[in-house]
Amino acid sequence: MALRISLLCLTTVLLLTAGRASAAPPVGIPEQGRPIFEARCASCHGPQGRGDGPQAPFLSPRPASLISAGTSVKTDAELLAVITNGKPRTSMPAWNGLLTEQERRDVLAYIRTLVRFHPHSPTPPPNGHH
Numbered sequence: 001m002a003l004r005i006s007l008l009c010l011t012t013v014l015l016l017t018a019g020r021a022s023a024a025p026p027v028g029i030p031e032q033g034r035p036i037f038e039a040r041c042a043s044c045h046g047p048q049g050r051g052d053g054p055q056a057p058f059l060s061p062r063p064a065s066l067i068s069a070g071t072s073v074k075t076d077a078e079l080l081a082v083i084t085n086g087k088p089r090t091s092m093p094a095w096n097g098l099l100t101e102q103e104r105r106d107v108l109a110y111i112r113t114l115v116r117f118h119p120h121s122p123t124p125p126p127n128g129h130h
């Protein structure tokens, strides 16, 4: 009986492992992205992603705020492309080769949490036009 149960567990583990090894793109994990962001990105983009890192005053163009609406509306694919290939004519480096695809997704997932933790401005009062 005990043997049968442990065989069942083993099968489950094998199935889960096989599922994870499939070709689906890795899912970004914000907790793993945080140390990457702090080590590699915060010097320009600032600890909260507001574009106010210690290097920012010396850059032209300045790194924009990553929690701005302008960045937030961009898709994961668009932002991953910038992180992977850098941004032409800016100091934004290409991280391809320095960070794995998993790490680039992790750091993007962390950037998205910076936006969410930012308190939303109150909803504007209705203006009466319907």
Ligand code: HEC
Residues within 6 Å of the ligand: 036, 037, 040, 041, 042, 043, 044, 045, 055, 059, 061, 062, 063, 064, 065, 066, 070, 071, 072, 074, 079, 082, 083, 087, 090, 091, 092, 093, 095, 107, 108
């Ligand atoms: C040497 C300074 C510097 C470093 C380091 C840096 N960036 Fe940038 N980044 C910039 C600049 C400058 C831009 C272009 C202006 C902008 O769009 O903010 C930029 C742009 C971006 C954009 C595009 C924003 C948009 O709306 O198109 C993303 C995303 C981004 N950086 C993420 C990162 C991540 C993630 C890291 C760390 C792995 C990083 N950056 C490291 C300077 C830097």
